[in-house]
Amino acid sequence: MEPVTPSRRGLPCSVKCGLFLLVGLIVYGGVWVYHRFKATSQAVHSAENLREIEGALLIYANDHGGHYPDRLSALLLSSDVDPKLFVVDWGSATPAGGSTPQARAAQMDAGGHCSYGYLGAGRTEADMNAETVMMYEADGVNPGGFVYLLYGDGHGSSESVSVAIADIVKTLKAAPPTTSPASVK
Secondary structure: OOOOOOOOOOOOOOHHHHHHHHHHHHHHHHHHHHHHHHHHHHHHHHHHHHHHHHHHHHHHHHOOOOOOOOOOHHHHHHOOOOOOHHHHOOOOOOOOOOHHHHHHHHHHHHHOOOOOEOOOOOOEEHHHOOOEEEEOOOOOOOOOOOOEEEOOOOOEEOOOOOHHHHHHHHHHHHOOOOOOOOOOO
């Protein structure tokens, strides 16, 4: 009589299903972490862009008697601002091109080359405060699900879409600027 040997059928089905589920959860978790990290990175990048644009706006206002420009493209004419600062990674806008500052400004004014809304036209440094939205992400909600706002006192904040809209509307409904927009030379 031959000895009885165990079957070589492999692992039981319940163990295989458990391992398959475990591997699936690990992959899903890794993908989730990757996308969460990427969304945070993009939101931080947008905030950094707005901070750099804010610095150029403050220099512009200082050089023009406290008046902010009537449009963001004026910064391309008056300073050495990189057109890439005006676009976000997830949006549809592309950096303004051209071989001269005038060509880049004209292209930016034509549309499709700025991911941010600007509410500083016609305002002065005295008009800006902690409740006045100066700039906001206008090329869609960032991948983190928030909209980054830059306020007149220089602080920035990532807000839900509903809060961002409320703050933007509040700024638009506020008393209109008392000064005319600064001219661009």
